[in-house]
Amino acid sequence: MVFQEFLSPKICEGITIDLNFFTPNFDEEGDPVMLMRAHEQSEHIIYTRFQDLIPQIEEHYGFEHRGTETVMFEYYDEGTKPNLHCESSDWIRKKWVRTRDRDLTCLLFFNTYQDQVPFDNDYEVYGGKVEFPQHGFGFNPERGTMIVFPSGPHFINAASHIIAGELVMARFHLAAKMPYLYNPANFPGDYRSWFSGLY
Numbered sequence: 001m002v003f004q005e006f007l008s009p010k011i012c013e014g015i016t017i018d019l020n021f022f023t024p025n026f027d028e029e030g031d032p033v034m035l036m037r038a039h040e041q042s043e044h045i046i047y048t049r050f051q052d053l054i055p056q057i058e059e060h061y062g063f064e065h066r067g068t069e070t071v072m073f074e075y076y077d078e079g080t081k082p083n084l085h086c087e088s089s090d091w092i093r094k095k096w097v098r099t100r101d102r103d104l105t106c107l108l109f110f111n112t113y114q115d116q117v118p119f120d121n122d123y124e125v126y127g128g129k130v131e132f133p134q135h136g137f138g139f140n141p142e143r144g145t146m147i148v149f150p151s152g153p154h155f156i157n158a159a160s161h162i163i164a165g166e167l168v169m170a171r172f173h174l175a176a177k178m179p180y181l182y183n184p185a186n187f188p189g190d191y192r193s194w195f196s197g198l199y
Contacts, residue, residue, distance in 0.1 A: 001060055002139075002195060006146040008087035012110045013123065015042045016168055024077035028195075032077040032162075034115065043071040044062040045153060046170060057148055062186070063176040070177065076128060076167040082158040087173060102151040103180035110168040113140035121165055128167035129160040137191035141167060150182040 007015075025136055035195045040059060054065050090103040100178070114124035123143055130147070131138035132155055139147055149155045151173055159167060187194065 001057060001148040002198065003068075003148070004142065005144050006049065006108060007144040009123075009143055011045065012143050015039075015045065016123075018042055018111050019075070021073075021074050021075035021166075021168065023130045024075075032080045034080055034083060035075040035077075036072050037075075038070055039073055041134045042073065042170075046071055046172075050106070057104065057174075061104060061150070061180065063180045064178070066175045066177045068175070069102070069173040070168050071172040074167075074171055076159060076162050076169075076192075078162050078164060078166060080162045082104065082131075082160055084156055084158045086153055086156050089153050096153040098152070098179070100151075100173075101175050103176040104148055104174040105151045105155070106146055106148050106170075106172050106174070108146040108170040109141040109143055110170070111141045111165065112143045114165075119164065124164035125162060125167045127159075127161050127163040127165075130157055130169075131160055132157050135191060141169075151181065152180075152182050154182050154184070 018039070021035060025035050027033050050068075066171070086096065087105045088098050088100050089096040090099045107199055111123055111125040111128065113126070113128065115126050116121070125141055128141050129138045133157060134154060138160070151164060159169070
C-alpha cells in the first residue's frame with residue numbers, strides 16, 4: 001500500500017531538524033553506515049496520523065491489528081551502501097525462520113529523489129530507492145509518502161546506494177492478532193497493477 005502526502009513537507013522538515021542527524025557513522029573500512037534512533041515527539045506525530053489508517057490497512061491485508069512497535073528513524077549519509085532487510089525473519093540453516101513478532105512494515109520518507117540539477121541538499125537525495133528484488137520493483141523516496149508491506153521473506157528490501165545528499169526514513173512494524181501469512185494468490189498481478197497510478 002502507498003499513502004502519498006501522509007505527512008506535509010513542513011512537518012517532514014520539522015521532524016528532520018528535530019532528529020538532529022549531523023554526524024555520520026563509519027564502518028572499519030571507512031564507509032558510511034546507516035544510523036538509527038528513536039525520537040518520542042516525532043513518533044507521536046506519526047502515530048497520531050497513523051491511527052486513522054489502521055482500518056484501511058486491516059481490510060486490504062485481511063488481518064487484525066494487535067500492536068505497533070516503536071518508530072525508528074534511519075539516516076543514510078552520502079556513500080551509504082545497500083543493507084538488505086527481512087523484517088520478521090533470519091536465514092537459519094538454509095531457510096527463513098520467523099524470529100520477530102512483525103507482520104507488516106511501514107516506511108516513511110523524509111526526502112525526495114532527485115537526479116537533476118538544481119539539487120536541494122536540504123530535502124533531496126540522489127539514490128536511496130527502496131528496492132524489492134523478488135518483485136522487480138522499488139520506490140524512489142518521496143517526502144511525506146509512506147509505504148506498507150508484509151514483513152516476511154517475500155518482501156526483502158534495501159535502500160540503494162546514496163550517491164548525493166542524505167536519506168532519512170522512519171521504519172516501524174505492526175503485529176497481528178494471528179501471524180500474518182502472505183499469500184500471493186490474494187494479490188494477483190504485479191507492481192504495475194498494484195500501483196497503477198505510480199508506474
